[in-house]
Amino acid sequence: MEQRKQPYILQEEPGVKYYCACGLSGNLPYCDGSHKGTGKHPFKVEIEEPKTVAICGCGQSKNLPFCDGTHTTL
Numbered sequence: 811m812e813q814r815k816q817p818y819i820l821q822e823e824p825g826v827k828y829y830c831a832c833g834l835s836g837n838l839p840y841c842d843g844s845h846k847g848t849g850k851h852p853f854k855v856e857i858e859e860p861k862t863v864a865i866c867g868c869g870q871s872k873n874l875p876f877c878d879g880t881h882t883t884l
């Protein structure tokens with residue numbers, strides 16, 4: 811995942827989301843298929859109701875793909 815020291819704050823609508831796990835996507839934090847050949851796969855998350863989510867941008871969260879605040883220690 812890319813090195814960024816803050817999460818992506820997103821207002822998500824219900825549906826299945828694929829968040830990038832390899833950091834190569836041209837559409838971060840979403841998967842754009844760029845992981846092919848890396849052995850990594852996107853995080854699949856089902857959003858059941860409209861809500862705000864914080865997706866980790868630093869790659870160090872222990873609860874990926876979500877931010878757990880670890881970025882504040884970097």
Ligand code: FES
Nearest residue numbers: 867868877880881
């Ligand atoms: S952005 Fe990675 S833990 Fe917050």
